Amino acid sequence: MKNIATFLLTVVLPIVIITIMLRDATKDNTLLDNLREEYAIPHIPSVDHSKHAELQRDFDDPHEITATCISCHTERGSEVLANAHWNWEREAYIEGRGVTYLGKRNLVNNFCTGILSNEATCNRCHIGYGWFDDGFDHNNPYNIDCLICHDNSGLYDKARGMAGYPVPGLDFQTIVQQVGRPEKDNCGYCHFYGGGGNNVKHGDLENALLNASWETDVHMSAEGANLECIDCHKTTNHQMLGRYYGVSSDNTMRATCEECHTSLPHTTKTLNEHAVTVACQTCHIPVYAKVNPTKMHWDWSTATDRIDGEPYEIIDTLGNLLYTSIKGDFHWVQNAIPGYTWFNGTADHHLISDVISENDSIIFINTLFGDAADPGARIYPVKVHTGRQPYDTEYRTIIQAKLWDQQPGMGALWVDLEWEEALAAGMEYIGMPFSGEYDFIDSKMFLMINHMVSPAEQALQCEDCHTRRGGRLTAINDVYIPAQTTNAAIDHFGVIMLLMATAGVVLHALMRFLARKKRTH
Amino acid sequence: MKQMKMVYLYSRYERFWHWTQAFLILFLALTGFEIHGSYRLFGFENAVHLHNNAAYILIVLIIFTIFWHFTTGEWRQYLPTGKNLKAQLDYYITGIFRNAPHPVKKTILSKLNPMQRLVYLGLKIIFIPVMVLSGLAYMLYRYQYDGVIHSSGFNDLYLIASIHTLGAYILLAFVIVHVYLITTGHSLTSNLRAMITGWEALEEETTDKETEQK
Ligand code: HEM
8 A cells, every 4th residue: 555655656646747737837928928019009100191282182193193102202113113013923933944934914823814815804903004905014103003002091992894993083182191001901902802702712811801800810800919911011112021822933022920920939849849840820720711711613614604595693592603604613612621731932833835744634723842851841721722724625735715805796705605715815815826626624723821810729739630530631641740640560560469469468378277277177 | 395485575666666667658658659649548739748758757767777776786687598598488388387387496686587587688778778769869859949949860750750669569568478477476466466565485495396286
């Protein structure tokens, strides 16, 4: 008895005490407290634009507004002209391609394929006025639309199909007197509606962020840090941090969690050690599309169907558009679980000029580089968007369809509902050959999930990945993940050894028992 | 009849060490195989904490015990001998069923039979060190010190974990056989009682073979 008590006292008790101590060692996160304090200080503008003499008037021509801005902010025009938001193109080196000039201007995506031949409607989201076609002057600073980013009145609006020009009849005198730093709804005006509707494209960027709850987004929620986009997408001279790998390719100027949180954000060392391999977003954004669904699949091949000669739509009980004759079939998901992939900050893209090999059954609209052996790569959450895109079966390239026009009979798919003409018109505009033979091919695109960070208590727990089956990182098989990864040879050997040891012992005991029985009888 | 005499075989420290180590190894196996993903018991996070803490305690225990072995000279008990090894093996394979006598007598100066010497020495110089070293390599694979995450430089976690897991299976197999073999003393429980109380009845002198000892 005394032995057992001593034993419990000297062995079991210390383990229990140490374990409890370590578990409850949640030291105060001073780093986080400091950040909260720092960002609680409101921005006080140094200028009140309503006091400027130049702005005490109405404007008819939006270009004139821009000229007025530049008359004081003399160097800002040329800054913007050098900006990717303006050029929709960036110089980047891509492994295997060399130096490239890629961007929304010339790339294809997994949604409306691309802007070419559709500029009048797509380029409503350009920070300029009048990019109707490739004749647009990118060197004229008076083509810049300052207001789309700097309007703080909430009154500014761009017209549909007008290549970025504002809707007619705006009260410009009121608007120009209330310009200031970009706020969430400035950025969101375009970035929430990518792909043609709220949350369609990104899944983690949508208008619910304007009034986000603490659970939806701890950064943007008023209950949380109440940040503006530009608090993280820090900007100097109109160059802002942030990369969207649907159009970007290189590992520069990224907006990162570490900017504010440092690379050692946790009070627990084990978690900090994870951050060498696992991106912050992986654990801290366990689900995205938390408030409204996002489009996960877009099948163009079913477009142009008609009922009784008329285009139609199918809408589910939740209001999601499942089919429309002009675009095809869609899948939507709310509270989506991300996919996970290695990523080192560099990416490649499927260019419209790339030839699709005979062996390819799927094309990757973009490719995120990185693997376990790459010290610069970490595991990131992604939205994996699948699609079916038109391609030329003869020349084996993706085809950019002409989607939109002011009037019928111009070959626009959304107007005339004729594939062949839309494909021919799009390729003619680009100046690429179209054989007339086309089919549809599966396509995949990866979109990084960076927003909608959940409260810490809702971050992934150990077992979400450290489990034998059904873990979040099941697809990651080139790095050792305790509990998920096994060495099959050792497990088989070990289990067989344990079974043999047990069987041997039982058999031996049985034989002893029988032998003794025989002796005593 | 052979003379039996109560002998104080296992000192207080030796018993403490033995049972603590037994408990720790079982506990490490229990938590370790949860970390391995074999089952869910404490929860992964708790299992890791418990495993780590038990490992620290085991390392401290091992350091004290190394010291004990050398100060008491008990390390000599583990010097391997080929003499009677075959006889001991034969005893377990055949003799025990005929109720043949133990081929090697247990004395204070030689508490372990040749097979025990060999196996326990193997544990001391191979299997437990391998567990401790691979376990430490697992812990230090990456560690935060002075505001920076360092790497031990021994970076193949797959290899580290494979060695550690293999060692765990071997230790468990040892425990199974060990627990059984302690029932092969003079009586089923005489060895067990000796390791608890320290005292065991040993033969004082040998007479001719006793066959009926029931
Ligand atoms: C001082 C000795 C030991 C140390 C320092 C040690 C340390 C560790 C560490 C750090 C881990 C990984 C935990 C994590 O994922 O963070 C681990 C896993 C494990 N340990 Fe130990 N351990 C020791 C002894 C043992 C013993 C004696 C056993 C079993 C008899 C054992 C069985 C296991 C098993 C099965 C795993 C899971 C391996 C895997 O699947 O990756 N360990 N140990």
